Amino acid sequence: MKSVALKAYPRSQVQRAEVTKLRAAGRVPATIYGRQAAPQNLEVNSKEIADLLNHSASENLLVDLTVEKDARSKRLALVQEIQHHPINGKVMHVDFHEVAETETVTIFVPVETTGEPAGVKNGGGTLEHILHKLKIRSLPKDLPEQITLDVTALEIGKSIHIADIVLPVGVEIVGDKTRTVVAVAAPRAEEEAATTGAPAAGDVEMTKEKKEEGAEGAGAKAGEKAPAKADAKAAAGGDKKAEAKPEAKKK
DSSP: OOOEEEEEEEOOOOSHHHHHHHHHTTEEEEEEEESSSOOEEEEEEHHHHHHHHHTSSSSOOEEEEEETTOSSSOEEEEEEEEEEOTTTOOEEEEEEEEOOTTOOEEEEEEEEEESOOHHHHTTOOEEEEOOSEEEEEEOGGGOOSOEEEEOTTOOTTOEEEGGGOOOOTTOEEESOTTOEEEEEEOOHHHHHHHHHTSOOHHHHHHHHHHHHHHHHHHHHHHTSHHHHHHHHHHHHHHHHHHHHHHHHHHO
């Protein structure tokens, strides 16, 4: 990732009203932190930071930060986080992470695709973009702004996994290498036909229950076991009633 120059100024305004006035004056509040020095409040020109973002493939920026009245001429930093206004999208705040040229850093990089998959073009499939960002680890100068995957050759049922992505030497993807990044799924009509062809589990259980009920009914019609049980119950009930009467007389 190529670094870009950006001018910053020390900031003393920290109260909400003061920060609001700062933004109205065309400045964006910022903070820089890292291992090199203690955290510091800064401000940058809103137009300059907006122009840098507009000319970048993503919000992953590596900047050569020149801070006014700072003893160091330049401070290498990554744009760690940008807060945008929820309505107009303007930059509201920027966090810079100061790094050294020899320091290994880890960031999330967006994943983009190029080309039309063969399974979509010829088979009516659908391209499914599963992972939109990947965690990348490398030296600051080797960090990619984004990862672009050519999906032209993907047929239906085929996919690209993390392990399939080839990156420059020194750049590593952090995470499970078996995870799918993009895939081409079969047309919806074919998927529905495949799922409707198999009987549901509930249907199998109901069929079994009906068979058991039928077996019991057949036994009852044979007139063997079911009537015997009924007679036994009746006899037991009669004995109990007969025994209860003498006990009542003794009392």
